[in-house]
Amino acid sequence: MNKFQDYAHLIRVAAVFLLGAIAFVAVRAAILPKSFGQYGHFRGDALKEIMSRPLGYAGHQECEGCHPDVLEVKVKGVHAHVNCESCHGPLAKHAEDPTVVKPVLPNVATLCVRCHSENVAKPGGFPQVDQKEHAQGQLCNTCHQPHSPGFDAGGKK
Amino acid sequence: MSLNRRQILLLLPAAAVAWEFVLAGTPDEAPNYNATAHWWGMLLDITKCIGCGSCVQACANENDVPDGYFRTWVERYHVDDWHIDNPVVDSPDGGKEGFPQSDWKDGKNFFVPKLCNHCVDSPCTQVCPVGATFHTADGVVLIDYNYCLGCRYCIQACPYGCRFFHPTRHTAEKCTLCYHRITKGLTTACCEVCPTGARQLADLKNPNDPIHAFLKTHSVQVLKPHLATGAKMFYNGLDGSVR
Amino acid sequence: MDGFMYPNEVELQWSVLIVLYPFLTGLVAGAFILASLERVFRVEAIKPTYRLALLTALAFLIVAPMPLQLHLGHPERSLEMYLTPHRASAMAMFGFVYLWYLMAVLLLEIWLDYRRDIVLLAQSSSGWKRQLYRVLTLGSYNISSNALHIDERAGWIITVIGIPSAFLLHGYVGFIFGSVKANPWWSTPLMPVVFLFSAMVSGIALVLLVYMATTALRKKAIDIYCLDAIAKYLFYIFVIDFTLEMLDLIHRIYEADESFRSLDFMMHSRLFFSQIVLQIFVGTITPLALLALVQLLKLSEAVRKRIYALASLLTLIGIFAMRWNVVIGGQLFSKSFLGYTTYKMGFVAKEGLLPAIALMILPFGILYILIRLLPPWQDENVSGLSTGGIA
Numbered sequence: 190m191n192k193f194q195d196y197a198h199l200i201r202v203a204a205v206f207l208l209g210a211i212a213f214v215a216v217r218a219a220i221l222p223k224s225f226g227q228y229g230h231f232r233g234d235a236l237k238e239i240m241s242r243p244l245g246y247a248g249h250q251e252c253e254g255c256h257p258d259v260l261e262v263k264v265k266g267v268h269a270h271v272n273c274e275s276c277h278g279p280l281a282k283h284a285e286d287p288t289v290v291k292p293v294l295p296n297v298a299t300l301c302v303r304c305h306s307e308n309v310a311k312p313g314g315f316p317q318v319d320q321k322e323h324a325q326g327q328l329c330n331t332c333h334q335p336h337s338p339g340f341d342a343g344g345k346k
Numbered sequence: 347m348s349l350n351r352r353q354i355l356l357l358l359p360a361a362a363v364a365w366e367f368v369l370a371g372t373p374d375e376a377p378n379y380n381a382t383a384h385w386w387g388m389l390l391d392i393t394k395c396i397g398c399g400s401c402v403q404a405c406a407n408e409n410d411v412p413d414g415y416f417r418t419w420v421e422r423y424h425v426d427d428w429h430i431d432n433p434v435v436d437s438p439d440g441g442k443e444g445f446p447q448s449d450w451k452d453g454k455n456f457f458v459p460k461l462c463n464h465c466v467d468s469p470c471t472q473v474c475p476v477g478a479t480f481h482t483a484d485g486v487v488l489i490d491y492n493y494c495l496g497c498r499y500c501i502q503a504c505p506y507g508c509r510f511f512h513p514t515r516h517t518a519e520k521c522t523l524c525y526h527r528i529t530k531g532l533t534t535a536c537c538e539v540c541p542t543g544a545r546q547l548a549d550l551k552n553p554n555d556p557i558h559a560f561l562k563t564h565s566v567q568v569l570k571p572h573l574a575t576g577a578k579m580f581y582n583g584l585d586g587s588v589r
Numbered sequence: 590m591d592g593f594m595y596p597n598e599v600e601l602q603w604s605v606l607i608v609l610y611p612f613l614t615g616l617v618a619g620a621f622i623l624a625s626l627e628r629v630f631r632v633e634a635i636k637p638t639y640r641l642a643l644l645t646a647l648a649f650l651i652v653a654p655m656p657l658q659l660h661l662g663h664p665e666r667s668l669e670m671y672l673t674p675h676r677a678s679a680m681a682m683f684g685f686v687y688l689w690y691l692m693a694v695l696l697l698e699i700w701l702d703y704r705r706d707i708v709l710l711a712q713s714s715s716g717w718k719r720q721l722y723r724v725l726t727l728g729s730y731n732i733s734s735n736a737l738h739i740d741e742r743a744g745w746i747i748t749v750i751g752i753p754s755a756f757l758l759h760g761y762v763g764f765i766f767g768s769v770k771a772n773p774w775w776s777t778p779l780m781p782v783v784f785l786f787s788a789m790v791s792g793i794a795l796v797l798l799v800y801m802a803t804t805a806l807r808k809k810a811i812d813i814y815c816l817d818a819i820a821k822y823l824f825y826i827f828v829i830d831f832t833l834e835m836l837d838l839i840h841r842i843y844e845a846d847e848s849f850r851s852l853d854f855m856m857h858s859r860l861f862f863s864q865i866v867l868q869i870f871v872g873t874i875t876p877l878a879l880l881a882l883v884q885l886l887k888l889s890e891a892v893r894k895r896i897y898a899l900a901s902l903l904t905l906i907g908i909f910a911m912r913w914n915v916v917i918g919g920q921l922f923s924k925s926f927l928g929y930t931t932y933k934m935g936f937v938a939k940e941g942l943l944p945a946i947a948l949m950i951l952p953f954g955i956l957y958i959l960i961r962l963l964p965p966w967q968d969e970n971v972s973g974l975s976t977g978g979i980a
Binding site (some may be wrong): 358440474509510589 | 600602660670674675767
């Protein structure tokens with residue numbers, strides 16, 4: 190018959206493992222983020238952190254609130270569905286503090302061609318021109334009103 | 347305190363709303379936002395995309411995306427004759443500055459905007475070892491930058507190439523569907539600036555959403571459907587050559 | 590970059606360190622399987638390498654997590670894998686497989702096998718070594734024949750559990766790659782099996798070389814029957830490994846799915862040297878041919894020794910190349926199947942070649958220390974008693 194002292198060393202090993210397990214549980218309880226598991230297998234606070242990112246673009250409704258005159262011109266023309274910040278860039282800061290943060294006017298020389306320079310991959314019906322031929326050295330807004338550029342809607346300057 | 351039947355009937359709807367609130371998980375930042383009432387997707391209309399790259403720029407502005415990395419990008423396809431198994435594709439700097447005029451005289455040529463598909467059965471969240479990338483109740487896949495180990499398994503697991511390793515933060519990174527915007531009733535930065543309406547956010551739980559209606563009446567596809575990822579970015583007019 | 594790649598794909602995510610990691614765990618699994626051949630299947634001929642194989646496995650297992658730590662964007666957060674493991678993730682579960690294998694299998698088996706020596710060394714040595722051995726005894730100095738018999742039984746049970754644990758240790762790494770449906774170079778059910786068999790091949794080759802090297806350094810006579818036995822197992826398992834890899838290749842060529850053209854081109858261009866030359870010809874066919882020669886012809890002991898050493902070295906190169914081809918190869922082609930990129934490996938960089946080389950040398954340093962502390966050889970037992978293995 191095996192005496193207890195012959196396998197006592199195995200009990201010691203088991204004790205070491207048990208101590209390790211207890212230490213692990215204790216450490217885990219101490220350093221696990223409190224919000225983990227709140228909504229699923231992730232840190233609940235992460236949602237808050239992601240949602241609280243500051244806005245860069247205000248959204249066209251915000252612009253239209255203060256600039257209804259521009260909106261009136263735009264809705265009649267072909268740029269009706271081109272949102273303000275598409276050309277004017279991110280303006281959330283300006284919307285927050287209109288007098289302090291002044292937006293910079295877009296550079297016409299490079300702005301319009303981004304959409305309207307001709308490219309065989311653009312959909313057929315989309316207005317596209319060879320800029321050199323079409324503009325003959327002039328800036329686009331020499332002839333076109335940017336908020337309503339089509340001539341039929343009275344956009345000719 | 348015992349409640350009579352009338353009191354219980356009055357309390358029940360209040361309790362239901364409260365319970366939904368709890369389930370939705372509405373942290374303070376968007377106090378009126380109920381996540382379980384939404385299921386986000388997007389429509390990408392190939393017939394309308396002009397490859398201007400405004401979306402790529404807007405996303406980079408809105409989300410501080412580092413140069414050379416892309417949360418969204420635009421690809422240009424050229425398909426010769428009927429050879430849809432062999433397209434010629436390019437995406438110079440992700441299409442951020444638009445595309446130079448090409449020499450193609452014929453064939454099919456078109457642009458394809460791409461972004462994270464916010465898959466329902468996303469392979470990326472499946473492989474994350476610690477729960478640093480996860481699904482929200484409204485169907486958006488997000489990354490917890492303060493928890494991510496930077497093991498990059500999720501980047502390997504994404505079939506669409508939409509994830510990258512942030513060069514200074516050293517965590518995984520990708521499109522968040524502008525979660526900080528859509529939870530406040532705004533649209534994503536890319537959809538906001540798209541001049542032709544080629545990109546439009548869709549709330550697939552909202553029966554009155556016009557994009558949701560579009561999906562019900564047009565032939566749409568997702569990318570790599572054979573991988574069964576449950577992608578929610580729907581493409582109208584997608585050619586068979588698109589990878 | 591050639592052709593078209595999704596813009597975020599151009600940079601590789603997993604570097605040479607991630608090539609090193611499966612190589613190291615493979616050596617661990619292989620060395621352990623060799624040791625278990627003696628312990629469980631009573632292959633007496635390889636007994637001289639039993640303890641050496643275990644110590645080799647331990648040295649490499651200790652180093653195995655180091656390339657991973659160097660690779661992580663936030664190594665300080667790596668404990669999260671134990672705090673909040675995501676059960677759907679193979680990588681998370683692997684953390685526990687590693688821990689289980691290290692603690693419950695390898696360390697325990699080594700301790701049980703060496704316990705008698707540890708007790709004797711605790712009594713006979715002096716200075717800091719004495720303290721170290723005393724700690725290792727866990728306070729028990731019972732080395733009666735009854736106690737040692739219990740150790741032997743317990744060790745046998747642990748080895749029996751250890752064999753599937755070793756399979757799991759390295760099969761899991763194969764599964765980490767094999768389960769990624771996004772990557773057709775990786776995604777195959779054969780991946781865990783191929784990884785496991787190539788691991789066994791590399792581990793056996795390593796123990797063979799370590800045994801030859803240590804014997805030569807100690808200026809002792811080598812046990813040729815031991816070498817012959819090891820080489821025979823190396824040959825058989827290599828044949829299985831080669832068969833599995835060829836099966837994968839033939840299957841791919843025959844089915845020719847959408848990824849095939851792109852992968853085939855990659856194999857013949859960017860991966861030509863590492864796959865065709867290093868892995869297949871230098872690292873598989875040549876050692877197989879050499880080992881087959883020994884099985885077929887009657888060669889002298891001196892010639893056999895040279896063949897075994899050469900075959901083992903080429904095998905190790907070949908298995909490393911295999912890991913390289915899987916990890917790096919899987920990232921060289923675009924998931925659009927329209928383009929390729931190149932791997933720019935740095936030298937003195939966090940994930941460069943220099944740390945990789947250092948991490949390959951380190952296990953030998955640790956092995957040296959382990960051999961000094963826990964001598965595997967029976968004739969060098971400190972207390973002068975004759976047996977050093979199982980009672």
